[in-house]
Amino acid sequence: MTATTSFHTCPLCEATCGLELNIEDGEITRVRGDRDHVFSRGFICPKGAAFGKLVHDPDRLRRPLVRDGDTHREVGWDEAFAVVEERWSAVVARHGAASVAAYVGNPNAHTMSGGQYLRPFLRSLGTTNVFSASTVDQMPKHVACGFLYGDPLAIAVPDIDRTDMIVLLGANPYESNGSLCTAPDFPGRLEAVQGRGGRVVVVDPRRTRTAAMADDHIPIRPGADAFLLFALVHVLFADGLVDLGRLADHVVGLDDVERLAKDFPPEAVAARTGITAGRIRALARELADAPTAVVYGRVGTCTVEFGTLASWLVDVVNALTGNLDSPGGAMFPLAPHLRRRTPAPGRGFVTGRVASRVRGAPEVLGELPVAVLAEEIDTPGAGQIRAIVTVAGNPVLSTPNSERLDRALASLELMVSVDPYLNETTRHADVILPPTDSARVGHYDFSFLALAIRNTAVYSRPALPPDPGGMDECDILARLTSITTGRGADADIDGAHDAMLTGLIAKATGDGESVIHGRDPAEIAEMVEGLTPSERLLDVTIRTGAYGDGFGVDPDGLTLATLVDNPHGIDLGPLQPRVPEIVKTTSGKIELCPEPIAADVERLRGALDTPAPELVLVGRRDVRSNNSWMHNVEVLVKGKPRCTLHVHPDDAERLGLADGAPARVESRVGAVVVDVQVTPDVMAGVVSLPHGWGHDRPGTRMRVAAGRPGVNSNILTDEAAIDPLSGNAVLNAIPVTVSPS
Numbered sequence: 136m137t138a139t140t141s142f143h144t145c146p147l148c149e150a151t152c153g154l155e156l157n158i159e160d161g162e163i164t165r166v167r168g169d170r171d172h173v174f175s176r177g178f179i180c181p182k183g184a185a186f187g188k189l190v191h192d193p194d195r196l197r198r199p200l201v202r203d204g205d206t207h208r209e210v211g212w213d214e215a216f217a218v219v220e221e222r223w224s225a226v227v228a229r230h231g232a233a234s235v236a237a238y239v240g241n242p243n244a245h246t247m248s249g250g251q252y253l254r255p256f257l258r259s260l261g262t263t264n265v266f267s268a269s270t271v272d273q274m275p276k277h278v279a280c281g282f283l284y285g286d287p288l289a290i291a292v293p294d295i296d297r298t299d300m301i302v303l304l305g306a307n308p309y310e311s312n313g314s315l316c317t318a319p320d321f322p323g324r325l326e327a328v329q330g331r332g333g334r335v336v337v338v339d340p341r342r343t344r345t346a347a348m349a350d351d352h353i354p355i356r357p358g359a360d361a362f363l364l365f366a367l368v369h370v371l372f373a374d375g376l377v378d379l380g381r382l383a384d385h386v387v388g389l390d391d392v393e394r395l396a397k398d399f400p401p402e403a404v405a406a407r408t409g410i411t412a413g414r415i416r417a418l419a420r421e422l423a424d425a426p427t428a429v430v431y432g433r434v435g436t437c438t439v440e441f442g443t444l445a446s447w448l449v450d451v452v453n454a455l456t457g458n459l460d461s462p463g464g465a466m467f468p469l470a471p472h473l474r475r476r477t478p479a480p481g482r483g484f485v486t487g488r489v490a491s492r493v494r495g496a497p498e499v500l501g502e503l504p505v506a507v508l509a510e511e512i513d514t515p516g517a518g519q520i521r522a523i524v525t526v527a528g529n530p531v532l533s534t535p536n537s538e539r540l541d542r543a544l545a546s547l548e549l550m551v552s553v554d555p556y557l558n559e560t561t562r563h564a565d566v567i568l569p570p571t572d573s574a575r576v577g578h579y580d581f582s583f584l585a586l587a588i589r590n591t592a593v594y595s596r597p598a599l600p601p602d603p604g605g606m607d608e609c610d611i612l613a614r615l616t617s618i619t620t621g622r623g624a625d626a627d628i629d630g631a632h633d634a635m636l637t638g639l640i641a642k643a644t645g646d647g648e649s650v651i652h653g654r655d656p657a658e659i660a661e662m663v664e665g666l667t668p669s670e671r672l673l674d675v676t677i678r679t680g681a682y683g684d685g686f687g688v689d690p691d692g693l694t695l696a697t698l699v700d701n702p703h704g705i706d707l708g709p710l711q712p713r714v715p716e717i718v719k720t721t722s723g724k725i726e727l728c729p730e731p732i733a734a735d736v737e738r739l740r741g742a743l744d745t746p747a748p749e750l751v752l753v754g755r756r757d758v759r760s761n762n763s764w765m766h767n768v769e770v771l772v773k774g775k776p777r778c779t780l781h782v783h784p785d786d787a788e789r790l791g792l793a794d795g796a797p798a799r800v801e802s803r804v805g806a807v808v809v810d811v812q813v814t815p816d817v818m819a820g821v822v823s824l825p826h827g828w829g830h831d832r833p834g835t836r837m838r839v840a841a842g843r844p845g846v847n848s849n850i851l852t853d854e855a856a857i858d859p860l861s862g863n864a865v866l867n868a869i870p871v872t873v874s875p876s
């Protein structure tokens with residue numbers, strides 16, 4: 136028996152914790168937190184501890200499946216790609232490239248293939264029907280930042296380790312471990328804020344674990360954060376508390392924000408938010424008075440009717456209190472794969488370059504809202520979607536009115552899924568291409584190091600040897616790209632990888648802003664190191680990045696090899712101010728009151744007078760779960776049932792609901808029956824159900840999950856309801872009725 140220890144970044148959530156893996160005979164036998172990890176320092180959660188179980192899950196697919204009537208049968212890789220090629224080209228020949236679509240899900244943000252091979256693949260499809268989990272998640276933040284800073288990826292994160300006060304809106308990091316804010320051991324870091332005399336305030340309709348630890352929990356009516364934030368802005372102006380600090384010369388639009396905020400005094404929003412005017416005024420003053428303070432909004436502020444407005448106002452409040460781009464406030468990370476920019480105006484941010492066929496919903500960041508996917512499939516006409524590729528997504532559980540989508544997917548001429556599970560979505564696929572597990576591939580966090588509260592560099596080499604019959608997701612996507620670009624399923628895959636590398640180098644040598652501008656691409660190519668195509672691409676990215684060696688320019692700079700030599704990561708220090716360098720608006724200034732956002736304020740003003748529905752549904756997360764796909768691991772799902780409907784005791788009494796008894800929950804689009812859990816931890820007038828459950832569909836192969844199926848909360852969410860600026864689905868504050876079942 137051979138026993139070894141290996142260090143690997145946990146790929147399961149945004150916290151990017153370092154794992155210490157014990158490996159015996161090719162099996163992960165024990166997982167602990169890596170105590171020497173520069174960022175996570177030994178912290179892990181129950182999901183990270185179950186990483187080995189997930190990797191070795193017997194239900195995990197290791198070979199491709201092809202549909203045979205109502206079942207799937209295992210085939211070889213060549214056969215699977217041949218089927219894809221034949222049927223894909225047939226659909227394109229019959230209906231044109233406009234009839235194909237792609238849906239890409241959350242785990243793409245956690246894989247190197249997602250960071251390196253996905254974009255080229257999506258572009259190769261030649262369709263505007265590109266959908267992703269971003270429009271059931273954070274798209275409002277991208278849109279707000281796109282307009283504010285000219286760059287939708289310029290997202291400021293709370294500088295938790297240095298702040299004196301943090302206000303969390305619609306975020307529950309004690310369960311989620313944080314999002315759009317990579318901070319391993321987020322709970323410990325919040326406790327440290329309190330430990331040094333600072334304050335933690337949580338605004339949430341539920342008394343979450345995060346709310347329970349906070350110095351102050353402010354319950355809010357779901358969907359009302361934009362009102363609360365506007366009232367804070369109102370008070371900051373009215374009481375003369377606005378101080379832009381260092382950003383004064385870099386901001387335009389201040390007067391316009393002040394003018395818009397006039398309509399939202401605390402008294403006007405008190406009823407709609409459920410928060411007294413006095414409390415709102417006090418909060419504004421606390422934010423202004425704290426030496427440093429930061430407002431942080433997440434899922435509860437994004438997946439709502441006014442998601443973009445709320446996301447914008449979070450940054451506005453941080454700016455007005457002098458806390459934007461300032462230590463202890465909200466700051467812009469500089470990850471090793473990114474570059475410092477030359478301060479200069481940019482091209483700005485636009486949306487709506489195309490619109491969806493049926494509803495006319497505007498494109499954002501090159502994609503359409505996933506809320507329109509079902510109608511694009513089930514509405515006949517030119518441009519109707521006839522084929523789809525899903526990569527790492529389970530939209531049948533994760534997107535609104537999922538029963539309609541479930542039916543729509545069943546009607547397609549062709550569906551191909553790149554996914555390791557036969558689940559609620561992939562059961563509709565004609566071909567399933569399962570990538571090898573994440574312990575067998577390298578790991579670098581393109582998405583999350585760019586959202587980290589400290590600048591950090593970490594790369595993990597594969598922890599386990601390759602599965603001889605398995606396929607790396609980079610290879611799967613490269614082969615699919617060969618098919619969709621007409622080079623064919625049999626095209627030389629090494630050639631495709633080499634072309635990617637040559638392209639990346641050529642882009643850098645031809646880019647006036649790159650450290651290797653003007654160098655000979657052949658000379659650079661000679662210097663590139665790495666054991667896999669993915670590593671070689673990463674080497675180029677790191678070496679031309681903010682801390683890179685520039686291929687000899689700075690001998691002390693980072694290379695892939697430096698990262699490989701430091702498996703516990705390299706700490707690059709606390710975040711540094713980045714304005715104006717980061718700003719890419721056409722004016723070169725932070726546009727505090729962008730015109731498209733200002734235009735949406737009228738809708739918010741109108742909603743002030745609309746009475747809120749009597750009972751609304753919100754979601755919730757549990758630390759042992761992650762969206763839809765970790766319910767097949769026994770240790771994560773055993774124990775008390777987690778998919779229950781939380782109901783406040785007053786509502787339970789009023790509606791005749793008993794603890795533990797089933798209730799029928801009904802919305803405009805659907806109904807589910809689920810067991811009630813009566814708890815004072817949810818506001819009266821609000822019920823809560825987690826998403827990602829509903830594992831009772833036939834034709835899946837997730838035996839543990841099927842034993843505790845739960846119900847799919849997205850049967851209740853309404854695909855008609857989207858935030859107009861971002862196209863993001865409304866997944867919180869869904870009007871429902873509840874009755875005993």
Ligand SMILES: Nc1nc2c(c(=O)[nH]1)N[C@H]1C(S)=C(S)[C@@H](COP(=O)(O)OP(=O)(O)OC[C@H]3O[C@@H](n4cnc5c(=O)[nH]c(N)nc54)[C@H](O)[C@@H]3O)O[C@H]1N2
Pocket residue numbers: 239240241242246268271272273434438526527528529530532533534553554555556558570573608754755761762763764825826827848849852866
């Ligand atoms: N009602 C409600 N709905 C929600 C939310 C909510 O709060 N409330 N949250 C939303 C949010 S924030 C998100 S991000 C979405 C998530 O939406 P999705 O991304 O559509 O769903 P996931 O459940 O994350 O599904 C991930 C899929 O990827 C597969 N997978 C896992 N690892 C890999 C891998 O390495 N490679 C590949 N190719 N596949 C892999 C899994 O088997 C699974 O099929 O759900 C959203 N839906």
Ligand SMILES: Nc1nc2c(c(=O)[nH]1)N[C@H]1C(S)=C(S)[C@@H](COP(=O)(O)OP(=O)(O)OC[C@H]3O[C@@H](n4cnc5c(=O)[nH]c(N)nc54)[C@H](O)[C@@H]3O)O[C@H]1N2
Pocket residue numbers: 148149241272304305306307308310311312313314338339340341343355356357358359360433434435436439753754755756757758759760761762867868
């Ligand atoms: N354990 C676990 N961890 C996860 C995931 C998971 O499914 N499970 N998913 C991962 C993903 S994809 C993401 S995007 C992140 C999300 O990370 P978070 O944003 O922290 O997500 P949630 O835990 O859903 O917290 C959202 C909170 O918003 C509250 N809320 C609902 N409506 C409103 C509202 O209108 N206003 C306010 N102020 N609050 C509201 C809910 O009660 C809930 O407590 O978590 C990631 N980490």
Ligand code: SF4
Pocket residue numbers: 145146147148149150151152178179180181182183184312319
């Ligand atoms: S908090 Fe996230 S990254 Fe850390 S161990 Fe848990 S799942 Fe993995």
Ligand SMILES: [Mo]
Pocket residue numbers: 241272
């Ligand atoms: Mo998410």
